[in-house]
Amino acid sequence: xxxxxxxxxxxxxxxxxxxxxxxxxxxxxxxxxxxxxxxxxxxxxxxxxxxxxxxxxxxxxxxxxxxxxxxxx
Numbered sequence: 001x002x003x004x005x006x007x008x009x010x011x012x013x014x015x016x017x018x019x020x021x022x023x024x025x026x027x028x029x030x031x032x033x034x035x036x037x038x039x040x041x042x043x044x045x046x047x048x049x050x051x052x053x054x055x056x057x058x059x060x061x062x063x064x065x066x067x068x069x070x071x072x073x
Contacts, residue, residue, distance in 0.1 A: 003061050003070060008054055011067055025066040
């Protein structure tokens with residue numbers, strides 16, 4: 001499937017406690033996380049603190065139901 005540009009909130013939901021969690025399986029670098037995995041500021045996935053990119057767009061490829069993050073706009 002071709003790469004797509006998607007917004008942070010199409011991949012993650014904000015929880016009432018200030019944490020975020022994936023809406024579906026997401027892979028970033030060597031790290032894969034799925035629904036139910038909560039993270040907050042300072043937590044690194046694939047060497048990146050995703051909370052620094054809240055609201056931004058990502059370049060994503062869909063590989064067998066997993067959103068593979070390839071870039072950040």
